[in-house]
Amino acid sequence: MAEEQTETTVIVGAGHAGGMLATTLAQKKYPGRVLIVGDEPYLPYQRPPLSKDYLAGDIDLDKLYLKPQETYDKAGIDLTLDTRVEKIDRDSKSLKLANGADLAYDKLVLATGIQMRVLKAPGSDLNGIHYLRTISDVQKLRPELIEGHKLVIVGGGYIGLEVAAIAVKRGVDVTVLEAMDRVMERVTGPDVSAYFEKRHRDAGVDLRTGAKVAGFEDNGSGHVSAVTTESGEKFEATTVLVSIGIMPETALAEAAGLDCDDGIVVDEFTRTSDPDIFAIGDCTRHKNLFYSDAKRLEAVSNAVDQARATASVLCGEDKAYDAVPWFWSNQYDIRMQMVGLSDGHDDSVMRGLPDDDSFAIFYLKNGVVISVDAVNDPKSFMAGKKLVAARATPDKNQLSDTSVDLKTLT
Amino acid sequence: MPKITFIQPSGETQEVDATTGVTIMEAAVDAMVPGIEADCGGNCICATCHVYVEKEWLSKLPDPEGDEEAMIDYTADPQDNSRLTCQLQITDELDGIVLHVPESQY
Ligand SMILES: Cc1cc2nc3c(=O)[nH]c(=O)nc-3n(C[C@H](O)[C@H](O)[C@H](O)COP(=O)(O)OP(=O)(O)OC[C@H]3O[C@@H](n4cnc5c(N)ncnc54)[C@H](O)[C@@H]3O)c2cc1C
Ligand code: FES
Numbered sequence: 001m002a003e004e005q006t007e008t009t010v011i012v013g014a015g016h017a018g019g020m021l022a023t024t025l026a027q028k029k030y031p032g033r034v035l036i037v038g039d040e041p042y043l044p045y046q047r048p049p050l051s052k053d054y055l056a057g058d059i060d061l062d063k064l065y066l067k068p069q070e071t072y073d074k075a076g077i078d079l080t081l082d083t084r085v086e087k088i089d090r091d092s093k094s095l096k097l098a099n100g101a102d103l104a105y106d107k108l109v110l111a112t113g114i115q116m117r118v119l120k121a122p123g124s125d126l127n128g129i130h131y132l133r134t135i136s137d138v139q140k141l142r143p144e145l146i147e148g149h150k151l152v153i154v155g156g157g158y159i160g161l162e163v164a165a166i167a168v169k170r171g172v173d174v175t176v177l178e179a180m181d182r183v184m185e186r187v188t189g190p191d192v193s194a195y196f197e198k199r200h201r202d203a204g205v206d207l208r209t210g211a212k213v214a215g216f217e218d219n220g221s222g223h224v225s226a227v228t229t230e231s232g233e234k235f236e237a238t239t240v241l242v243s244i245g246i247m248p249e250t251a252l253a254e255a256a257g258l259d260c261d262d263g264i265v266v267d268e269f270t271r272t273s274d275p276d277i278f279a280i281g282d283c284t285r286h287k288n289l290f291y292s293d294a295k296r297l298e299a300v301s302n303a304v305d306q307a308r309a310t311a312s313v314l315c316g317e318d319k320a321y322d323a324v325p326w327f328w329s330n331q332y333d334i335r336m337q338m339v340g341l342s343d344g345h346d347d348s349v350m351r352g353l354p355d356d357d358s359f360a361i362f363y364l365k366n367g368v369v370i371s372v373d374a375v376n377d378p379k380s381f382m383a384g385k386k387l388v389a390a391r392a393t394p395d396k397n398q399l400s401d402t403s404v405d406l407k408t409l410t
Numbered sequence: 411m412p413k414i415t416f417i418q419p420s421g422e423t424q425e426v427d428a429t430t431g432v433t434i435m436e437a438a439v440d441a442m443v444p445g446i447e448a449d450c451g452g453n454c455i456c457a458t459c460h461v462y463v464e465k466e467w468l469s470k471l472p473d474p475e476g477d478e479e480a481m482i483d484y485t486a487d488p489q490d491n492s493r494l495t496c497q498l499q500i501t502d503e504l505d506g507i508v509l510h511v512p513e514s515q516y
Binding site for chain 1: 439440441442444447449450451453454455456457477480481483484485516
């Protein structure tokens with residue numbers, strides 16, 4: 001009798017999570033076939049450099065790829081790029097691809113990432129208004145970042161600020177319009193925001209908080225010439241970058257009737273409401289055993305750790321996702337590393353001083369360290385990783401005392 | 411082409427052909443060496459590219475400095491021969507280097 005056919009796992013989305021899953025399966029000698037279908041024309045790549053070294057022109061395209069083509073070939077991973085998946089048919093367990101082909105799966109993994117939140121305002125469809133998610137987006141934006149150009153960045157999140165830092169260094173006249181009363185409001189606390197605001201202003205960025213965009217003006221030939229705010233101010237622009245957040249890409253999952261709630265709902269094993277379908281990365285609202293409530297995160301750490309959980313399940317090991325998420329941002333010579341999630345903290349402790357350009361904020365809840373933001377302070381980040389994972393309750397005075405070695409507290 | 415040998419905690423070894431001009435981390439990741447996770451992609455953020463360098467090779471490497479030095483000290487099990495492979499450029503001089511992958515990167 002012929003040997004039973006091995007199972008086929010299809011991964012939708014050739015991004016960080018999808019690429020990581022495929023190669024982790026290969027590392028674990030998963031016996032099934034692994035196929036990735038992605039709508040971008042590139043091998044799975046890392047996005048963090050898109051607003052950092054790659055935008056700055058400091059690294060080449062091939063440094064972005066998680067692995068070279070050869071690695072996928074050797075591992076027998078089948079990549080179909082530049083091809084969108086249009087539909088999931090759960091009854092026949094097959095996918096409809098944009099090129100008309102049908103693709104059968106035994107196990108399906110959705111790693112579809114995000115959609116940019118689009119700013120809808122008068123003039124928002126003018127030329128010269130950019131978004132930043134893909135390599136192609138960088139290739140359109142980078143040539144605009146030249147001396148004498150005026151760049152208005154809508155959104156003072158970490159991506160907008162990373163771009164501001166690179167642009168101002170290149171001699172671009174940069175304005176950042178943030179609607180909230182401080183930058184990076186969603187990812188960090190007020191002390192860290194204040195530090196970054198100062199550094200950007202010192203570098204020559206015109207940074208405005210509480211600035212809500214009203215619309216965009218036309219230069220007369222369909223190209224943006226200015227951004228206007230609700231308070232009636234007008235900022236001249238040759239180029240605009242809109243970076244006001246994202247939405248999880250759940251279209252396929254929703255159309256297929258999978259549970260979604262601002263993200264594809266998955267358990268700690270990355271399973272959706274269909275036992276043969278998994279979802280990982282930015283597109284998920286997920287269970288992480290470290291937390292009591294479901295989370296949705298945009299972070300490489302979450303993408304790769306969820307990919308590891310799926311790989312373990314597909315290989316029959318069932319290792320749940322329970323890792324503490326972490327994150328980073330580079331702006332100018334500032335390297336910020338963050339671990340844990342600070343929402344719900346009731347106390348915080350500063351270690352070191354912003355004026356020394358090296359400090360960390362430890363966020364506490366009921367005395368437990370739940371998160372650390374470390375600015376040019378890798379020791380606090382690394383120690384923080386251990387403290388958060390251990391749900392440690394160190395003495396506050398010791399945390400803030402830079403003469404105390406954090407290792408003694410972990 | 412310099413060759414790099416990775417030894418797993420189990421004793422299993424893997425020889426990787428590397429090209430000069432990339433980091434040891436990149437060579438390991440491209441060859442899917444288990445245990446070299448490199449989650450941050452070589453930015454010296456995550457310390458999941460940590461290895462122990464076979465002692466006789468240590469003198470061929472520049473000393474760790476800055477963030478690498480600070481981070482190593484706080485890895486799961488730091489040793490005198492600990493290095494972060496994303497901070498090590500491959501040179502012809504390193505042909506034959508032997509690296510031990512730690513039990514866990516976390
Ligand atoms: C500019 C920028 C900077 C960032 N910086 C950092 C950072 O410093 N640190 C950090 O931790 N994180 C950072 N992130 C976030 C990080 O890149 C994401 O968390 C990570 O990429 C998530 O991986 P993913 O696989 O879930 O999604 P993605 O990497 O976005 O991949 C999803 C892929 O699926 C494709 N896709 C979607 N729908 C379909 C379909 N129907 N058919 C086929 N393909 C489809 C998408 O086009 C995309 O290629 C950054 C993101 C951006 C955009
Ligand atoms: S790859 Fe992250 S520190 Fe080396």
